Amino acid sequence: MKTLASYLAGRWHRADRDLQTLVNPASEEPLALVSSTGADFAGALDWARKLGGPALRELTFAQRGEILKALSKRLREHRDELLLLSRMNNGTTASDGSFDIDGGGGALAVYGNLGLALGDRRHLVDGVGDQLAKTEAFWSQHVQVPRPGVAVHVNAFNFPAWGFAEKFACAFLAGVPVITKPATATALTAHRLVEIALESGLLPPGSLQMVVGSTGDLLDRLGVHDVFAFTGSAATALHLRSKKNLLAASVRVNVEADSLNAAVLAPDAAAGSPLFELFVKDVAREMTQKAGQKCTAVRRIVVPGAVEGAVTEALAARLAKCAPGDPVDEAVRMGPLATEDQLRDALDGIAELLATADLVFGSGVRADGLGAPAGKGYFVGPTLLRSEVPLEKSPVHHREVFGPVATVLPYDGSARQAAEIVALAEGTLVTSAYSNDADWVAAFLASGGAYTGRLYLGSEGSEGVGSGACFPQSLHGGPGRAGGGEELGGLRGLTPYLQRVAVQGSRPHVDAVTGARP
Ligand code: NAP
Numbered sequence: 001m002k003t004l005a006s007y008l009a010g011r012w013h014r015a016d017r018d019l020q021t022l023v024n025p026a027s028e029e030p031l032a033l034v035s036s037t038g039a040d041f042a043g044a045l046d047w048a049r050k051l052g053g054p055a056l057r058e059l060t061f062a063q064r065g066e067i068l069k070a071l072s073k074r075l076r077e078h079r080d081e082l083l084l085l086s087r088m089n090n091g092t093t094a095s096d097g098s099f100d101i102d103g104g105g106g107a108l109a110v111y112g113n114l115g116l117a118l119g120d121r122r123h124l125v126d127g128v129g130d131q132l133a134k135t136e137a138f139w140s141q142h143v144q145v146p147r148p149g150v151a152v153h154v155n156a157f158n159f160p161a162w163g164f165a166e167k168f169a170c171a172f173l174a175g176v177p178v179i180t181k182p183a184t185a186t187a188l189t190a191h192r193l194v195e196i197a198l199e200s201g202l203l204p205p206g207s208l209q210m211v212v213g214s215t216g217d218l219l220d221r222l223g224v225h226d227v228f229a230f231t232g233s234a235a236t237a238l239h240l241r242s243k244k245n246l247l248a249a250s251v252r253v254n255v256e257a258d259s260l261n262a263a264v265l266a267p268d269a270a271a272g273s274p275l276f277e278l279f280v281k282d283v284a285r286e287m288t289q290k291a292g293q294k295c296t297a298v299r300r301i302v303v304p305g306a307v308e309g310a311v312t313e314a315l316a317a318r319l320a321k322c323a324p325g326d327p328v329d330e331a332v333r334m335g336p337l338a339t340e341d342q343l344r345d346a347l348d349g350i351a352e353l354l355a356t357a358d359l360v361f362g363s364g365v366r367a368d369g370l371g372a373p374a375g376k377g378y379f380v381g382p383t384l385l386r387s388e389v390p391l392e393k394s395p396v397h398h399r400e401v402f403g404p405v406a407t408v409l410p411y412d413g414s415a416r417q418a419a420e421i422v423a424l425a426e427g428t429l430v431t432s433a434y435s436n437d438a439d440w441v442a443a444f445l446a447s448g449g450a451y452t453g454r455l456y457l458g459s460e461g462s463e464g465v466g467s468g469a470c471f472p473q474s475l476h477g478g479p480g481r482a483g484g485g486e487e488l489g490g491l492r493g494l495t496p497y498l499q500r501v502a503v504q505g506s507r508p509h510v511d512a513v514t515g516a517r518p
Pocket of ligand 1: 156215232237240258482483
């Protein structure tokens, strides 16, 4: 069986101890071995800081953008191969795999275009300048320059391709070299993707390295100028961001963590209306896409008490068509959970939710998957619960069940109460509001907007693709337990990798130095 190697300091490191086995989650067949034991992390950091960083900073934004675009094209050329790996290791259907892989390619392309648009420069001019004295003889202009460190990216198991690409694109365009680490259990897709990027010959040496397996002492070696970006559970995030060396050296840390996202139906959506149908269709998809293993999946369904029965009935009818199975069969619409641990955690989570909620659809226990060997595979069917106590601080608002599981929460139809329920999760990545009534939504935004990183609006005539998709142009991240981080959002995504500098002097001199034009 193949042992995946880390790529550090210009060579492939293949460990022969402490090996972990990657499996196909639909059949439990072993796929590959992984370990990083013996890897030289000090050497990797040195290589990035001394070789990768300077080489990247030599390039203009346009040149870096050119490379990102070419990488995106390379990824597209290997799409089928990557989709197969995603199916084998993540248990994704073709459509779920495309969400990850095409999403990753899209992020590289968007940042490539942003780089091309910035042109021939090596720093960003930040806003307009300010006069500091009676005349322009004393002037201030902010600029942002690449940080002369290294970015370490630790990713979650559910988006091996997109997770790598969205972080890498931002750091690379900013001019900062990357050491990326995919989650071990699903490292196959990310590993191949990085292999493709390195084989392309497009990247300056030292600008991209990869750890598969444990990060060893890598994070303990980060210091001034370095950046640590993490996606995963809130518990791991808390442990890692509390590291003494990160705090002591003010290492930039960006965290994307758990989120109990909410979808809210406003009272203007009568049962059976087009808006109501849109809501039900979107919620069913956001529960079952990638078997609910999306940080942006809908976990809480906030609906006016008057239409609760109709929503539950319509959702149950849709969920009934999503029995889980082995995605080898193209008719299967929902695959398994990614690992045995994830299955155990999801079932434990359902049991916790059931303390203050009732099961209204699904069994809440492991299922056999369509086309999978009996008793094998990490399958759980769509599961819908309902809570009688939506305004209480119950597990429904703090226990993220990372599977096709969500809870219906009835409310009185007021924007204020909907916002109050959303706020109980203490920070989400995305909240969606379905209404044609702009005043209702504005009131909801005013009282609930600060509890989320993104507000997705469903309304008649909208061509939105649902709240789960993260577009590189829009911010991804949320306050509080969602991690408090910010990724993407166009050039905002470069922020962690750039140092803002206020340049002061006479205006003509400042303008000449910074490239700012009146
Ligand atoms: P996790 O267990 O927290 O692991 C995340 C990453 O951290 C993995 O790469 C893991 O590596 C690594 N890790 C764990 N302990 C570490 C340590 N002591 N030192 C260095 N690295 C360590 O989360 P997960 O199970 O992969 O992902 C599911 C969670 O991610 C969910 O809570 C989900 O909401 C969240 N998520 C959030 C977003 C977002 O954008 N906000 C996106 C996707 C997922 P190993 O695999 O080697 O343990």
